[in-house]
Amino acid sequence: MGFSVLVASALCTFLLPLLLFLAAVKLWDLYCVSSRDPSCPLPLPPGTMGLPFFGETLQLVLQRRKFLQMKRRKYGFIYKTHLFGRPTVRVMGAENVRHILLGEHRLVSVQWPASVRTILGSGCLSNLHNGQHKHRKKVIMRAFSRDALQHYVPVIQEEPRQASPDGEQQLVEAFEEMIRNLFSLPIDVPFSGLYRGLRARNIIHAKIEENIRAKMARKEPEGGYKDALQLLMEYTQGNGEQLNMQELKESATELLFGGHETTASAATSLIAFLGLHHEVLQKVRKELQVKGLLCSSNQEKQLDMEVLEQLKYTGCVIKETLRLSPPVPGGFRIALKTLELNGYQIPKGWNVIYSICDTHDVADLFTNKEEFNPDRFMSPSPEDSSRFSFIPFGGGLRSCVGKEFAKVLLKIFTVELARSCDWQLLNGPPTMKTGPIVYPVDNLPTKFIGFSGQI
Template sequence: MGFSALVASALCTFLLPLLLFLAAVKLWDLYCVSGRDPSCPLPLPPGTMGLPFFGETLQMVLQRRKFLQMKRKKYGFIYKTHLFGRPTVRVMGAENVRHILLGEHRLVSVQWPASVRTILGSGCLSNLHNGQHKHRKKVIMRAFSRDALQHYVPVIQEEVSACLERWLGAAEPCLLVYPEVKRLMFRIAMRILLGFQPRQANPDGEQQLVEAFEEMIRNLFSLPIDVPFSGLYRELKESATELLFGGHETTASAATSLVAFLGLHHDVLQKVRKELQVKGLLCSHNQEKQLDMEVLEQLKYTGCVIKETLRLSPPVPGGFRIALKTLELNGYQIPKGWNVIYSICDTHDVADLFTNKDEFNPDRFMSPSPEDSSRFSFIPFGGGLRSCVGKEFAKVLLKIFTVELARSCDWQLLNGPPTMKTGPIVYPVDNLPTKFIGFSGQI
């Protein structure tokens, strides 16, 4: 082969693909810029759109919190990106989030990624709009009235007590908290939300249900491509229920974070126990005392511990909307049809209302309650018309878990402070290995 042929071959092999790639990147940039609404004088938010078609989805899925922190540091409280096949603006900060959440049905509407809509189904509450959403939410709210919650308390207490008893009687000195708590919350959700009682005699069958459901959760946020080995290909839609997602996965995340924070802050745990002692809930002869809504509502400090846990480690990092029309936000335009993600975790991180933000300090919620003066600085359950329908159920469940844990167990985190990851729910990378022993009853 002559020299000219070699040059031509090299050009075809290396240069042509490079030129095609550069051309594709340029066309992608032009496509992203053309999304701007020329009728609005404001510019698009700062940011980058990533690779053609894929956008920045891969970086976000692989790096999660690191990727989001880098974006926030570089671009501030509002920036553009391209996620899950759609141009997207990510928003944080109390005022920005308030504008989005209070603009439901007027400025924005719910718009979860295609993978979420496909797996959960178009008829689930999170994907309904206007009158349909209002009617369905009203029906579901009956299951979370105060009277209904009172009926759930004995069931929750029974399951939590039995679970902690197994932890304390386990032969292995090291217990992985996160999978154990997920199994506990799954049992509670199955009994209360679906009216199904898992059989104690068939733990393998129960574990198969848990694993099937968790496979669905792992694939909620995946690339919108229906091909073998992608999340959308797996036939799990028939077992997917929105109530199980809200009542199992998110509460498991929060309960695991409670174990972690109380394990790292023994002084806080002791203050919880002092509150229980004042209410007559700590003495050994009252160890099995039945709880009820009236007693739970009196445990103010315990409630603040849960709030502080949700502030520092909200299970759900944010929510998805779509702009119904071009809207103006903080000096930028968000074009009609673009996705809008409001960030819960970042909004908590940047809230001016909280001092010493990285410190675990439940007393900050004692009085006055911060969310009363700026309710969009603290939004673990979202806000507006689409705030979490089961938030009161979650609060009761987490409070019972905290009470039973504090009056039954002492524990040690074997790996120290955990590294948290989002996928899509927040969880500890190491599953929180912990050693539990019985609580002596003395404080």
């Protein structure tokens, strides 16, 4: 009798909760699959939907690239999953991505996860649509015109030379905390990722507001040119409208995220690849020498847009870096109507993630894909013949507004690095992680030594 009670107790304690859990998972999967569009004869893409409510978000957050690589190997170029509270289809491959990127406003519309929209705010460019997006993008693009970039060159050039923090440690920590929690479950409770991200965001907003008020008091911009923030300030005051401080803070925060984190990631990858491939670094230096950029400091040619545009091989090094290690892994959309893609349906209302890193990995255009070979981007340029095989800045109407600025910054960074020092990666080839921007797991410990000038 006692043994029977013990068995029954064990069944109630362990087996019943397990059965309830498995039943919940099955019901969850059926619920997700039932949202397919019955009017479309095509099936849903293959894949799994994960745990109830959480979906597969936890696996993605914890495993990142490993999780995505496993999914690609198992399900191919298009598969279903459940991320950040919504059913999602992940898409890769030039043709599939082309269909998504060129379908903006017609088939899909941008919609980042709820945590991103909450932290960055509804007033930033990535969360605007149609006419609002078009007008705001036009305003911001003025800050990245060729003339504006020319003004930025000497300012950018000083940054790698100084290579020292500016003392704003609290702001740096807040920014890193915000980025870490940008993609999190949409649960705003104490100590949750969203809660920590919002607290960090508020610190950044306070500093930006201080900067805005200083610009307002100064009236005329320093240096005789207007930066993106100044242009946005003028935009919000147009036609006698009241200055919208919250919208300005959100837009400036987005520009900080898009302009700082992505270029910092690419610059780190440049150090890694050039540190591992000294022959490529030597070819960069040879190009600099031919252009008069590798002389003694009092003889070397000044950098400007015209000179930078002549550095073709250096530009190819940057492209190859962005091919192998794109800072942003992909982009988010929502299906405006049920789509047919590659033999599957994507139901209306489902999220669509187009993958940049996977699309680069599977592109037939590139041979020896894992090899770091900048020469592959010498004439003819591969992205000209298949532009959706190489999409480090996205594409279509939502392509990155600051892509020309990023190219200029990375070229200047490469030039300053190549002509001032040699370096050694202390831990060898780094393991890369996505969180949400790509960066080395070990933070790339590196030993720098002065460059002798001999090549």
